[in-house]
Amino acid sequence: MTKDHTNVESFDLDHTKVKAPYVRLAGTKTGANGDVVTKYDVRFKQPNKEHMDMPALHSLEHLTADRIRNHSDQIIDWSPMGCQTGFYVSFINHNDYEDVLSILEATMQDVLQATSVPACNEVQCGWAASHNLEGAKQLAQQFLNKRDEWSTVFSDEA
Template sequence: MPEHMNVESFNLDHRTVAAPYVRLADAKQLPAGDVIEKYDVRFTQPNVAHLEMPTVHSLEHLFAEHSRNHSDQVIDFSPMGCQTGFYLTLAGQWDYDDVLALVEATLRDVLAADAVPAANEVQCGWGANHTLEGAQDAARTFLAARDEWSTVTA
């Protein structure tokens, strides 16, 4: 077994997980007492499949924008470099079912979207690198597996 790493996901055996899933990856209490939670929102099976970068980029924009319509506790929605999912960072201590409801509601917004927010040269560093269709296909696939989101390992 490799040595313990500082980054939580580097200590996760990616061979044992079964995507898609949503799991609490980390929770921290800040010095002032505030809590932040980071969720691993895994769309594809690690080392088997990945999302193409325009899909990742568009999901990032869509989720980041639309999730904030459902909660003011969304801090960030960040893509994983491996292109298999995202980290959803939230303020406060969340009930897991409420996190799943937030993810589901936001992905339903993705399906209803008619454009990727801020997909232009003024608001984005690579405005041409987007695909609404790809983001909606990924959201549709993830939503179709809704009953499996709580199962992290096979």
């Protein structure tokens, strides 16, 4: 099977070579005024081997999108991957990888303390029936349990 080059950085990543969980710089863009946007691939599950259950992923998305902004005012977005194996987080004018890891760690600790899912209602969410707080907490805990592995992206780096 041949792999075609695409216009999407993550599609050109060899998903058979990565070792989740990890946090990987996926790209940077510089705007016309000099602002730099950095995007990170925050992978929770091993591609093509496991995935996050949708209600738990959905709740983790809501919780993280809300709580991560308590740790940085440079967050642009926290968004789920369609393959249900991770998320993308984007920052503006912030390129300190170790700080990104600290922000993620603090945010996942916040998720573990949550007693409800923010914006989990029909007014603020497009599929409010699809949430699982306990599942989100389990995903956060599993990710935190492997904190010392987040910087190792490829299996041959271990």
